[in-house]
Amino acid sequence: MPELDPVIHQPTRLRIMAALAALDAEDRADFTFLRDLLGLTDGNLSVHLQRLEEAGYVRVEKTFIGRRPKTWVWATPEGRAAFAAYVDALEDILHPKEKS
Amino acid sequence: MQPQDAMDDLKAIRQIMERVRRTSDGFGGWFMVLWGVIWFLGFTGTHILLYLQREDAINWLWTPLNALGVLGSVWLGIRMAQRARTKSSTLWVPLLLYWLALAAFDGVLIWQLRLYTNGRHMALLIVLTIALGYIQFGLFTHWSISAMGLFLGLLAVVLVTWLPAYFNLGFAVLGGGALIGGGLWILRYGG
Numbered sequence: 001m002p003e004l005d006p007v008i009h010q011p012t013r014l015r016i017m018a019a020l021a022a023l024d025a026e027d028r029a030d031f032t033f034l035r036d037l038l039g040l041t042d043g044n045l046s047v048h049l050q051r052l053e054e055a056g057y058v059r060v061e062k063t064f065i066g067r068r069p070k071t072w073v074w075a076t077p078e079g080r081a082a083f084a085a086y087v088d089a090l091e092d093i094l095h096p097k098e099k100s
Numbered sequence: 101m102q103p104q105d106a107m108d109d110l111k112a113i114r115q116i117m118e119r120v121r122r123t124s125d126g127f128g129g130w131f132m133v134l135w136g137v138i139w140f141l142g143f144t145g146t147h148i149l150l151y152l153q154r155e156d157a158i159n160w161l162w163t164p165l166n167a168l169g170v171l172g173s174v175w176l177g178i179r180m181a182q183r184a185r186t187k188s189s190t191l192w193v194p195l196l197l198y199w200l201a202l203a204a205f206d207g208v209l210i211w212q213l214r215l216y217t218n219g220r221h222m223a224l225l226i227v228l229t230i231a232l233g234y235i236q237f238g239l240f241t242h243w244s245i246s247a248m249g250l251f252l253g254l255l256a257v258v259l260v261t262w263l264p265a266y267f268n269l270g271f272a273v274l275g276g277g278a279l280i281g282g283g284l285w286i287l288r289y290g291g
Contacts, residue, residue: 004101011112018113022120023186029120033185037119065181065190072187087113093106 007055008086012040013048017083020058020075028061031071049073057082128237128245129287130176136279138169143272146219150268158219173199195237202233220260220267227256227271248282 008014015038023029035045052058057079061072075083145161177192206229209215215222234249252275259270 014109015112015116018116019120022117028187030185030187037116066178074187087110090101090106090110090113093101094103094110 004089005082005086007051007057008082010048010051012038012044013052014086016045016048016052017057017075017079017086020073021080021083023074025077025080028072028074031060031073034073052079055079055082128241129283129285130180131173132248132279132283132286134172134176134283135169136276136281136283138165138276139279140272140276141165143268143276146223147268147272155219198237199233202229205229220264223267223271224256224260227275228253231256242286244282244286248278251278 008017016034019034019037020029031042031045034040035042038045040048049058049060053060056076058073058075063070063072142162142165146158149155149157149161173196177196181190181192206226209225210222215225231249231253234252235246236249238244238246238249255271255274255278259267263270
């Protein structure tokens with residue numbers, strides 16, 4: 001049985017990483033876009049982002065566009081690698097004979 | 101974890117990734133609609149003014165329309181940046197500078213080659229430059245933008261070669277219409 005990353009294994013964090021991994025490597029997602037996409041509250045998303053940030057999987061940047069505050073979130077290369085490894089592990093569970 | 105759980109997780113991952121890709125900002129859509137409307141009004145007006153033998157008034161038609169387009173593009177860029185879902189959608193300034201550089205290039209050619217003495221040649225140069233701009237921009241963003249550029253370029257060549265009397269009217273309806281339709285398509289399906 002392949003080992004699953006406990007940080008990403010949590011369902012909400014898995015969905016957050018999936019959303020961020022769908023963006024181009026240099027792109028960033030707006031906090032409110034992520035919140036609405038995943039159907040989370042501000043507080044819930046913040047808590048999970050903090051956990052992912054502590055693991056080094058995401059970065060969060062607070063900035064302004066004009067007078068409007070914006071919070072950008074993006075997956076780090078480590079986060080993308082961890083997410084890809086997690087997806088590979090899921091595939092291994094599904095198709096154990098196809099991979100050595 | 102059981103295979104069924106792994107399958108459910110993979111399905112959820114694919115759904116979210118697909119939703120993110122589908123819910124792009126459609127950044128270029130509003131710009132295309134704006135310029136499509138301007139082209140429709142400008143080229144229709146040009147056709148009518150030529151019919152009325154009022155060529156002198158064509159500049160008075162296009163100058164405010166182009167100014168409206170540039171101001172509208174700046175306003176749209178600021179608004180899009182504030183509402184952007186992804187950071188790449190806030191990068192409208194380089195895009196605006198790119199189009200201004202193309203406009204400056206056309207301005208020099210029109211001035212040096214005295215293309216302003218022939219309205220159709222001037223319009224053809226501008227339209228072909230815009231078509232080239234779309235093709236180039238699409239190569240770095242989405243194939244549909246390049247397809248739009250290719251269509252506009254071919255339309256210009258076909259109209260000026262075989263239907264010169266309907267160049268302006270054709271471009272109003274087909275060129276402006278394609279921009280409006282393409283813009284609405286991008287807003288609906290992403291681009």
